[in-house]
Amino acid sequence: MLFVGLGLWWSEIGILPRVVNSQDETLDKRPDYFAMEWEEGTLLTKKQTPFFIEVETMGNQSISLLTDENNRPRLYTADIVTPVCADGECRLMYLTLYWNLLGGYVGFDKVEGQELTKHDHEEFTDPDYEKLHQLLLDDNSILKRKKIDELVERPATSEADGVDATSGATIAEVKESVVDGALYSCFVAWNIAHGEVKRELLDNTAGLFNLEMKHYMLNSNDVDYQMYALKSFEEGDFIAFKERIVEMFRESIPLIRTYIVQNLPELFWRSDSLQIPFWESFDAIDINNRSLLLNHLETAPKEVLLSLSANMGLMTKNQLKTYLMGVEDLVKENSLLAKELDSFAHSKSNTYAYIVEEFLEDLE
Amino acid sequence: MKLIVLTFSLLCINLAVSQDMLIEAEGFEDKGGWVVDPQFVEQMGSPYLLAHGMGVPVENAKTRVIFNKDGEYKVWVRTKNWVPGNWEPPGKFQLKINNKVLQSILGQRSGWGWELAGTVSIRKKKNSVELVDLTGFNGRIDAIYFTTSDAEPPSSMKKLATWRKTVTQEPLAPNITKKFDLVVVGGGIAGCAASIAAAEQGLNVALIHDRPVLGGNASSEIRVHTLGIYGHFERILKKLDTEHYPNGSPEAYKDQEKRDNNVKSYKNISLFLNWRAYDAKAIENRINYVDARQTASGERIRFEAPLFIDSTGDGWIGYWAGAEFTYGRESVDKYGEHWEEHGELWSPKQPDNAVMGSSVLWRSYEAEGNENFPEVPWAMPVARDYAKVKGEWQWEFSRNDLNQIDDAEEIRDHMLRAIYGSFANAKKQAENANRKLEWVSYLVGKRESRRLVGDYIFTLNDAKSGEKFHDAVVMETREVDVHYQTVLEDEKNPDFISEALFYKTPKYYIPYRSLYSKNISNLFMAGRNFSTSHVGLGGPRVMRTTGQMGAAVGFAASLCKKYEVDPRDIYTGYLDEYLTLIENQKYTPIPDSKQ
Numbered sequence: 032m033l034f035v036g037l038g039l040w041w042s043e044i045g046i047l048p049r050v051v052n053s054q055d056e057t058l059d060k061r062p063d064y065f066a067m068e069w070e071e072g073t074l075l076t077k078k079q080t081p082f083f084i085e086v087e088t089m090g091n092q093s094i095s096l097l098t099d100e101n102n103r104p105r106l107y108t109a110d111i112v113t114p115v116c117a118d119g120e121c122r123l124m125y126l127t128l129y130w131n132l133l134g135g136y137v138g139f140d141k142v143e144g145q146e147l148t149k150h151d152h153e154e155f156t157d158p159d160y161e162k163l164h165q166l167l168l169d170d171n172s173i174l175k176r177k178k179i180d181e182l183v184e185r186p187a188t189s190e191a192d193g194v195d196a197t198s199g200a201t202i203a204e205v206k207e208s209v210v211d212g213a214l215y216s217c218f219v220a221w222n223i224a225h226g227e228v229k230r231e232l233l234d235n236t237a238g239l240f241n242l243e244m245k246h247y248m249l250n251s252n253d254v255d256y257q258m259y260a261l262k263s264f265e266e267g268d269f270i271a272f273k274e275r276i277v278e279m280f281r282e283s284i285p286l287i288r289t290y291i292v293q294n295l296p297e298l299f300w301r302s303d304s305l306q307i308p309f310w311e312s313f314d315a316i317d318i319n320n321r322s323l324l325l326n327h328l329e330t331a332p333k334e335v336l337l338s339l340s341a342n343m344g345l346m347t348k349n350q351l352k353t354y355l356m357g358v359e360d361l362v363k364e365n366s367l368l369a370k371e372l373d374s375f376a377h378s379k380s381n382t383y384a385y386i387v388e389e390f391l392e393d394l395e
Numbered sequence: 396m397k398l399i400v401l402t403f404s405l406l407c408i409n410l411a412v413s414q415d416m417l418i419e420a421e422g423f424e425d426k427g428g429w430v431v432d433p434q435f436v437e438q439m440g441s442p443y444l445l446a447h448g449m450g451v452p453v454e455n456a457k458t459r460v461i462f463n464k465d466g467e468y469k470v471w472v473r474t475k476n477w478v479p480g481n482w483e484p485p486g487k488f489q490l491k492i493n494n495k496v497l498q499s500i501l502g503q504r505s506g507w508g509w510e511l512a513g514t515v516s517i518r519k520k521k522n523s524v525e526l527v528d529l530t531g532f533n534g535r536i537d538a539i540y541f542t543t544s545d546a547e548p549p550s551s552m553k554k555l556a557t558w559r560k561t562v563t564q565e566p567l568a569p570n571i572t573k574k575f576d577l578v579v580v581g582g583g584i585a586g587c588a589a590s591i592a593a594a595e596q597g598l599n600v601a602l603i604h605d606r607p608v609l610g611g612n613a614s615s616e617i618r619v620h621t622l623g624i625y626g627h628f629e630r631i632l633k634k635l636d637t638e639h640y641p642n643g644s645p646e647a648y649k650d651q652e653k654r655d656n657n658v659k660s661y662k663n664i665s666l667f668l669n670w671r672a673y674d675a676k677a678i679e680n681r682i683n684y685v686d687a688r689q690t691a692s693g694e695r696i697r698f699e700a701p702l703f704i705d706s707t708g709d710g711w712i713g714y715w716a717g718a719e720f721t722y723g724r725e726s727v728d729k730y731g732e733h734w735e736e737h738g739e740l741w742s743p744k745q746p747d748n749a750v751m752g753s754s755v756l757w758r759s760y761e762a763e764g765n766e767n768f769p770e771v772p773w774a775m776p777v778a779r780d781y782a783k784v785k786g787e788w789q790w791e792f793s794r795n796d797l798n799q800i801d802d803a804e805e806i807r808d809h810m811l812r813a814i815y816g817s818f819a820n821a822k823k824q825a826e827n828a829n830r831k832l833e834w835v836s837y838l839v840g841k842r843e844s845r846r847l848v849g850d851y852i853f854t855l856n857d858a859k860s861g862e863k864f865h866d867a868v869v870m871e872t873r874e875v876d877v878h879y880q881t882v883l884e885d886e887k888n889p890d891f892i893s894e895a896l897f898y899k900t901p902k903y904y905i906p907y908r909s910l911y912s913k914n915i916s917n918l919f920m921a922g923r924n925f926s927t928s929h930v931g932l933g934g935p936r937v938m939r940t941t942g943q944m945g946a947a948v949g950f951a952a953s954l955c956k957k958y959e960v961d962p963r964d965i966y967t968g969y970l971d972e973y974l975t976l977i978e979n980q981k982y983t984p985i986p987d988s989k990q
């Protein structure tokens with residue numbers, strides 16, 4: 032249940048909301064503000080779901096599932112009309128919201144003829160809408176932890192500019208993320224987009240989850256989809272999808288890479304051909320994931336130990352130490368490697384040349 | 396003026412008798428604008444002097460040195476270039492001996508080790524040595540070594556410690572031993588509260604703290620404000636906590652004075668400020684003593700007591716004594732700390748060594764006129780295009796190849812690069828023409844490192860359920876918040892900025908069993924190194940809560956003394972009396988003099 036305002040009941044102020052006719056039973060264009068990819072020619076069709084958002088005085092606003100031509104679930108959507116009340120004055124806010132299959136907010140459409148307005152009755156500009164969109168995309172927004180009155184009242188501190196916790200969260204911090212002069216609208220919209228509905232939609236998707244959806248999510252650029260698909264993996268899936276996994280390991284965000292390298296079945300570290308593609312990504316990935324990869328140095332094939340020497344310049348101090356420990360025996364028998372270490376140690380441009388130098392000294 | 400006490404020894408090197416003299420930089424009589432940095436002793440071997448001038452060269456440090464023998468001395472300096480790379484080293488300095496500058500520019504080598512400053516001809520007994528800072532950007536010097544031999548002193552940490560002892564002819568154990576009822580190590584809010592609670596109950600307490608001022612992260616040197624509730628200990632904690640000013644605010648000085656005065660007002664607290672514990676010896680799982688060293692003079696004392704409290708934040712005492720400890724994140728299944736909404740960021744499927752990071756707070760101000768700030772190319776690989784004029788708690792750094800203890804110097808230095816680089820970027824914007832750095836801490840403020848294991852490990856589930864343990868001694872209403880580095884979600888983000896995830900909980904409690912070591916029988920712990928999981932620490936790491944822990948163990952210690960028992964025995968045999976003692980704290984009025 033969501034109601035924000037100063038105790039004014041909608042019916043009491045005598046404005047009747049415009050009826051939003053869910054005239055559009057299909058969606059064939061990219062929503063005005065949208066965080067996902069949209070392929071030209073996509074045609075999504077609305078299907079009823081049992082879910083709705085309850086808005087006080089406005090009744091239930093139902094949520095639909097949008098499916099593609101092959102009847103595959105792709106998005107959820109709802110036409111929202113909700114009162115926004117501030118300083119004794121209420122207005123209606125119209126928005127068509129979109130959620131992805133995990134219940135995460137992904138975008139909105141403006142409702143024709145119903146521009147959002149600010150406290151001074153000015154209409155939202157394009158940058159305002161964009162800011163609203165960015166705010167709604169932030170599922171960890173400061174709005175999440177605050178009641179509306181906490182957001183408008185100045186905290187007692189003199190120059191509060193951010194703290195390491197909730198109490199005394201600052202106007203400054205809020206200001207940065209909300210549309211100027213439209214705190215209430217932003218607050219209401221955020222709470223609708225991130226309300227109970229999130230959980231319900233996610234549960235609904237879980238019930239629909241199948242192999243097709245696993246493929247779809249795994250191949251998506253959306254990192255939440257990627258993670259969801261990965262988390263559904265059985266051991267065999269890592270093999271079945273191994274090309275895509277390597278690709279994600281190279282190209283996705285650090286968090287996804289970490290999940291992959293940390294959860295690859297033992298089998299991968301026992302097989303040269305299965306693990307080599309991951310090592311080959313060493314130069315393309317972030318520092319944290321390089322460390323996690325280096326944890327597997329002990330089971331890495333010799334050719335990997337050798338080829339990694341080309342990447343010593345990318346390693347942090349501790350990573351380099353780990354690597355050197357890993358090749359301690361190899362370097363004694365492999366003169367090529369020894370030579371490479373030696374030239375690294377004597378190059379002026381390597382920050383950690385001295386680490387290799389000390390290592391070589393200790394070897395002697 | 397007292398002359399620096401120097402050890403002078405004869406060493407046989409290459410069969411020739413040589414004259415050697417080691418001067419610890421932190422022992423300089425007049426430190427000028429250089430500051431003593433004792434934060435990384437365990438990693439690099441000694442406190443050192445740091446030229447923390449925020450880009451403006453600091454005043455020379457000076458000392459006098461007595462030589463027993465004339466001669467030609469090679470002068471070695473133990474230092475390091477703290478940002479090696481394709482640029483001029485940021486922290487350069489020179490040595491001046493008897494008013495003559497030695498030509499070598501120091502602070503150029505990678506990794507701690509010796510640089511040759513030059514050769515001097517010593518012709519008199521009393522000589523002067525000065526450190527001349529050239530950059531104001533954190534040049535550092537650990538020691539100066541005068542020798543008539545040709546051998547370079549050892550750089551490797553393994554050999555260095557032995558070498559140092561030989562050169563200084565330091566005996567194995569401290570010469571002085573002091574005995575107390577209770578030894579508290581670490582004077583953060585937790586350690587201070589513990590000392591006061593125990594002292595009020597009549598114990599003779601030693602509080603060993605490696606800084607000149609008390610309060611740890613809440614001190615005027617780090618400037619984090621205290622959060623959390625007072626629980627049973629409002630009276631004690633109000634003597635120590637802070638107002639709710641922004642982190643980094645100079646308002647911290649006022650609370651600093653209050654805190655220091657309050658602790659000093661207890662006659663039976665022997666305060667050892669600028670003393671850093673460096674060892675704890677346990678025999679059969681009982682700590683016999685803690686050894687500590689004065690951070691500037693190097694003087695040493697052995698502290699004996701039947702009871703010890705580890706409130707170092709880093710669990711040092713427990714670590715040295717062999718107490719069980721944990722570091723990093725447990726797997727989500729270990730304690731069932733799952734939170735759907737933030738999944739792997741909150742608690743990972745596989746355990747790892749990620750922890751919340753450390754911060755360096757800083758601020759700048761509007762000066763009257765135009766202010767220049769130098770180019771800092773060595774900072775740019777970290778700062779990239781980030782431009783800011785101040786830093787709050789989000790300026791935080793943690794990376795899985797760096798241990799928050801072992802690599803603390805690198806972490807601090809990374810933050811300094813982030814700060815100087817971001818400020819240099821901001822200075823390029825017209826609106827910041829008058830901006831000047833006001834304060835950059837050189838102390839790294841930590842959030843999480845070792846967590847000592849107690850009879851009970853506090854977890855998120857205890858916070859979620861709000862279970863009122865039968866031995867509950869600490870309570871809190873603050874949400875559990877766990878930080879992560881934003882670069883994990885987007886590599887375009889700077890790697891030194893974090894975000895907090897807040898989990899709303901009901902009022903929750905911490906049991907006494909989380910405040911003493913599982914395997915070291917006379918060791919309490921209070922502060923962020925108490926017995927908790929990674930996520931569990933997310934709530935009670937704040938400083939009124941850690942203060943409550945301190946007070947709680949301080950009172951427990953008084954009962955240990957009364958019955959001559961160990962911490963665990965209070966739980967098994969004297970819990971009622973203990974809880975009553977704590978409960979009664981609520982009703983003890985605050986004397987006017989202490990308000």
Ligand SMILES: Cc1cc2nc3c(=O)[nH]c(=O)nc-3n(C[C@H](O)[C@H](O)[C@H](O)COP(=O)(O)OP(=O)(O)OC[C@H]3O[C@@H](n4cnc5c(N)ncnc54)[C@H](O)[C@@H]3O)c2cc1C
Nearest residue numbers: 195581583585605611612622672708754840922923937938
């Ligand atoms: C930037 C930042 C923002 C934060 N925000 C908040 C906030 O808003 N409010 C809040 O309450 N908390 C906050 N925290 C968390 C809180 O400051 C820490 O959890 C704090 O460390 C808890 O206090 P403590 O007494 O356990 O440890 P500390 O405050 O770290 O105190 C331990 C002290 O022991 C000393 N010590 C260590 N080893 C030795 C030794 N061997 N010998 C002698 N002395 C030693 C150290 O110098 C240190 O001062 C923040 C932390 C950071 C870094």
